[in-house]
Amino acid sequence: MTELFWKGAAGTLIAAVLGLALAKQGKDVALLLSVLAGCMVLTAAMTYLAPVMVFFRRLQQAAQLDEALLGVLLKAVGISLVAQIAGLICGDAGNAALGKALQILAAAAVLWISLPLLEELLGLIEKILGEV
Amino acid sequence: MEIDLIFKIAAIGIIVSVLNQVLSRSGREEQATMTTLAGLVVVLMMLTQKIAELFELVKELFQF
Incomplete structure (x- = not known):
């Protein structure tokens, strides 16, 4: 191996x-x-x-973790990995601006993927604050 | 891992650059450009397949 x-x-x-x-x-x-x-x-x-x-x-x-939790993490890792390599290749080709744009796209995609988690967190905070 | 693909693409690059030089020196600039473009398209076609394979693997592994 x-x-x-x-x-x-x-x-x-x-x-x-x-x-x-x-x-x-x-x-x-x-x-x-x-x-x-x-x-x-x-x-x-x-x-x-x-x-x-x-x-x-x-x-x-x-x-006994929620399956969605690990899924979001793994997807974020996959997106970051591909975007990092593709961005570096763009930089090597002399087009650093494209590489930066790709990294921004990757950050936006990761944020979009983690949106359900963030909403869940917001709901939890609201619940805690409502109980206080 | 197919290392021979790296050698294939390097060989195509060398052949294209030699043809480009020969055609340029003999005053056939248009044909030299077309040869370079053809070589580029051939390499791109080989590469696209590999990129698609990698993306499929990443999608499968990271559960997209």
Whole structure:
């Protein structure tokens, strides 16, 4: 299983060197190469994360937590992960403004996802204040 | 993990840049541009598939 990590590290280094060689002629293909290497490494990371998610599910069942609570957290992590990588790639391509816009989009999406939780919290606060 | 895909894209990039140089030196600027664009489209088509696979994996893993 750890050979996936070594393959990923080797692939990333090779992509970086090949990207340098290609960037002298045209930056477009070099950028696509780095996007591909990033995709492959992230896919490998997801393979490692799958058993961790199963463990989280077991923890949630053991602690009898609400399923929506963990769902919101996981979705926020997924959105942040993809937005961070895509934003960094935009920055590498010389378009940092697009990267920033993407991060703002990700923040808005995370806020929208956590809206039910925030409403629940507000309801709880109102309930507590009503009882006082 | 398919590292050979990285080599494939690097090879396409090298071939495209060589063709671009040859065509530019022989005064065929339009064809050189078209060759570069064609290479870019080919690489993009390979890449789109991988990006879609990654997004599907992220959606499945983080329960979207």
